[in-house]
Amino acid sequence: MRNKRDVYLDDRPWEAALAGLLEHLEAIGYLVPGVPEEVPAEDALGRVTAEPVFARHSSPHYNASAMDGIAVDSSLTFGASEASPKQIRLGPRAQVVDTGDPMPPGCDAVIMIEDVHFVEDDLFEITSAAAPWQHVRAIGEDVVATEMILPANHRIRPMDIGGMLAGGVTGVKVYPRPRVALLPTGTELVQPGTDLKPGDIVEYNTRVLGAMVRSWGGEPLRWPITEDNWDSLQNSLLHAVEQADIVVINAGSSAGREDYTAQLIRELGTVLTHGAAIKPGKPVILGEVKGKPVIGVPGYPVSAYLVMELFVQPLVYKKLGLVPPAPATTEAIISRKMPSPMGVEEFVRVKLGQVGEKIIATPISRGAGVIMSLVRADGMLRIPRLSEGYRAGETVTVELMRPLAEVRQTTVVIGSHDMALDVLANHLRRKFPDAGLASANVGSLGGLAAIKRGECHCAGTHLLDEDTGEYNISYVQRLLGDRPVILLNLVYRQQGLLVAKGNPLNIKGLADLAREGIRFINRQRGAGTRILLDYRLKQLGIQPDSIYGYNREEYTHMAVAAAVASGSADAGLGILAAANALGLDFVPVVEERYDLCIPGEYWDTPYIKRLLEVLATPEFKRQVTALGGYDLRNCGEIMYRQGI
Amino acid sequence: MRNKRDVYLDDRPWEAALAGLLEHLEAIGYLVPGVPEEVPAEDALGRVTAEPVFARHSSPHYNASAMDGIAVDSSLTFGASEASPKQIRLGPRAQVVDTGDPMPPGCDAVIMIEDVHFVEDDLFEITSAAAPWQHVRAIGEDVVATEMILPANHRIRPMDIGGMLAGGVTGVKVYPRPRVALLPTGTELVQPGTDLKPGDIVEYNTRVLGAMVRSWGGEPLRWPITEDNWDSLQNSLLHAVEQADIVVINAGSSAGREDYTAQLIRELGTVLTHGAAIKPGKPVILGEVKGKPVIGVPGYPVSAYLVMELFVQPLVYKKLGLVPPAPATTEAIISRKMPSPMGVEEFVRVKLGQVGEKIIATPISRGAGVIMSLVRADGMLRIPRLSEGYRAGETVTVELMRPLAEVRQTTVVIGSHDMALDVLANHLRRKFPDAGLASANVGSLGGLAAIKRGECHCAGTHLLDEDTGEYNISYVQRLLGDRPVILLNLVYRQQGLLVAKGNPLNIKGLADLAREGIRFINRQRGAGTRILLDYRLKQLGIQPDSIYGYNREEYTHMAVAAAVASGSADAGLGILAAANALGLDFVPVVEERYDLCIPGEYWDTPYIKRLLEVLATPEFKRQVTALGGYDLRNCGEIMYRQGI
Structure with missing residues (x-):
């Protein structure tokens, strides 16, 4: 039996841990780029110069006409004016030239063809004198032989290729791409595409880390999966x-395993740090074996990503003679409270959206195991080590993971989730490639609260009024009475009980939820579905206490469906589309109305106009209908307006 | 004989020309991406999704322990507390698990290993109850089967590869890379590496344009050089x-040739625009042949680059279902007057540097033929069509061609040029990869004026006082009397006459410049070398008027040397290093002192400290000495200080 592990871990700020690693590597002479290699200049895009590049010849390498016209000995033209034009006959000291032609011997200026008037086939007239060297591209005007075209340690761009070739440099010495070995370890790992058994984990981390290495200019070397045994x-x-130049051991997903990795590195070399004060990514290992840095990267994908950025990216850049580029950042307003433990620098993925003048940052899942939190993120927020987090409304700096221009064009939908929003997002992106839709799922009430705080362009909502049986209107009046808003219908949809295929427990309706042996999975407080459930339970006279699992909450229809599909619950309230998606059976309970609540000030903006345009397309309607359980009879129609 | 050409050219704003092209292409159904192709998800970095990507399975696909610990049936733990601990024996409903292990049947929670105390080998004690589903990663916590992982028209990043593989997606449909055919035309073109004759032009444009296409995600197809004949x-x-999907005809360097290209496009298809109100790039041709856009790109490299950015980049992105990213920009102060013709949008390459609180933009060569102006540029400034240019000191927006962080770390040297500055720049970059040195050559007096205006961190200066024979000090006192400054010696250097190899005209000194048949090449007014020349001519009693070429000015030693090497001049005053670089003979005239003038406020900043560090290295001194004509006896020493 293992004992408490955390006591073995260091708790250093990551900057100190990185500095310690670099110091050690500097001391052993590692921190210099590899032996330069020569590549053709024209294939050198993105490579890094290992030495300054000097021009071999000048460009132009001869005195060239800079215009179409006539090359002349300028002394022939002196004295010409409007009052007394001068006629010159073509000959050795007056020759027709095109742009780029060499200047004929004896000629020292070019007269533009627009400025001459031919009076005979070989006789022309001018009305002004030519200054010596006018319209002549002198030798070396662009590049002078021996001048420095590029400094060392410079990443080569398209124009640099032109500069080199103009200067006669056809081959260029560049640093080799740093090779980064990526070692996936863990008996539970299987390659992507394998049929999965419980306990199998798809080895995708090294693919992500490899793509990161590639995007920095390094060369990833992916190792086969190594089983968990010492040899x-x-x-x-x-x-x-x-x-390789750098070795990354990806420790699989077992939290105990990095001890094993650390022990091995210590046996073969040196462990400099095991554990840093970061979250996620705490169990990182920084070590050195036979003169090469060895980095132990935790198994959870977000931890692995972060550790690569913090510790491996600087090494790759050092080996290229560069420093990593500073990430682009933006100021943003935190949309909700974000507590964070003291003593740990936390890295929080956030969604961003421009609402009014402000950029709003909303945190997404903080789980280190959730790769989708990186996929969905627009930015990364660092909560410093000596902070206990942020209050809602604080201004923070966020590192951008998507261009700010794109963030600015994104329609922000906060509230209840519906799969029609995914379809909408997709069609929107196709029709307006520079725009998008970002949705945060906080339930219907949460969405209206977000409107009140000015954090979104619209909110998805399906809130049943228990007294009137009407949807949304009374909630909007009560919660947003002073705000001009429009309720726009998106869909009507079936809500019902999601149950296992074949309905083995024979669940016929909400009344069955209180039966012995039925495990329910609920939605979170404030969700329209939760309100619907409570309303119906009250009608049926069922006490929430009598339902096993009433307090187990999920935030989306799909999460509820997944719980049922996994067998960890027997029933949950949700939409037909979610049941269909995971092959579950569906016991209808009610059809409900799902609207978008839109503040008046956004009604006439591109954020909403783009949505309306997509809602009107037949493809959108066809695709939503195909999900099942939807009726689009009022889609895109205004159901209610106030103050507008 | 060709006639005036410009009358044939349109003069539309480029936005209108582009819109016309896109409209035409939209009408013929061209503006959609190509037929999607499937690639392995793990190789899809940088490709663009052709359809939304949906998860094939959930991740995790089973309920997994999120901790190392003991999986239990939570009901066994109810009632445990500090006051009354509970003992549980390992068995089917209490099993040891590692992170990632599947939850055993009958277990619904995990107790962290840190929270149990083993009293026997298979008997443990707990002091708090386990909540159902605590420390369990439920099925679909990361990805739920059928959910959308990526939208269509999304450029794939490293984390996206992880998201896809986590959701069981091993292949992804992406848009094909748009193929861009690049046709170099011109009988005068030769391939890089060819031995050059006068009139030969190295065909490097399509290499630059190809690299641009590649960096946008397209596939360049480089055609062989086509001669100038119709067939x-x-x-x-x-x-x-x-x-190809897009055809680019690079019109060579003859300004007449694009008429020919336009005629051909008109014969085979349609010319939509010939000529746009841009500078450089005016003679652009936008057309369509057999359903494909055909772009006629001018031959000058800067024109070609710009036309690619304005007209070809949007096409490549359209074919990828994307829009081009907005370039990063910065506000900057114009360092000098920048007139520009009305009616034309001008694109000016600028150097940038942070001096004090301001970012200063200094224009560099505006010649369309100078590829080095793109290589050296830090940013591009657009002077609008309806503007006559900018006054010195105006604030403008500049599109960045180098990261702003790098600009901020760059030491800005404005003034006289010396080759030791190139060596310094190179060593600086090696020692401090995130820093750099940018030098603008405006002569010694121009440099002191730049200090006065607060536009640089230091100025290179070699100004001879005609009365005292002393260098720099009296000028600094006179021009910067109220400013604390330090004069730091960089080098002593030989100035002399650069003459052709073997000195065929037998030039022995300045007195020979007035001889019949000697063509001189001068430096610009304000250059220390020019002042030295004028001083010596006065001493010798020679009238400037008597020197042929006295009014022909160049801005650098190397440009003077190049003029002599090309035979367009017989002598110029310059430094030995420039003569050596181009294999010229050198007639010594005088040794002079070249100092760096440093304003007091920068003396203690990294901008200057980094220079001092490099000046102190033996490698720097060795490399400068090797250039020839230098003496470093006072290098890095303070020669004079005032007010500090």
């Missing part, structure tokens, strides 16, 4: 430090 | 429109 791991590691 | 050009064009 295999030792063999892989020894082989990797021979082949 | 060859027609064959190349017809072949290209068959093979």
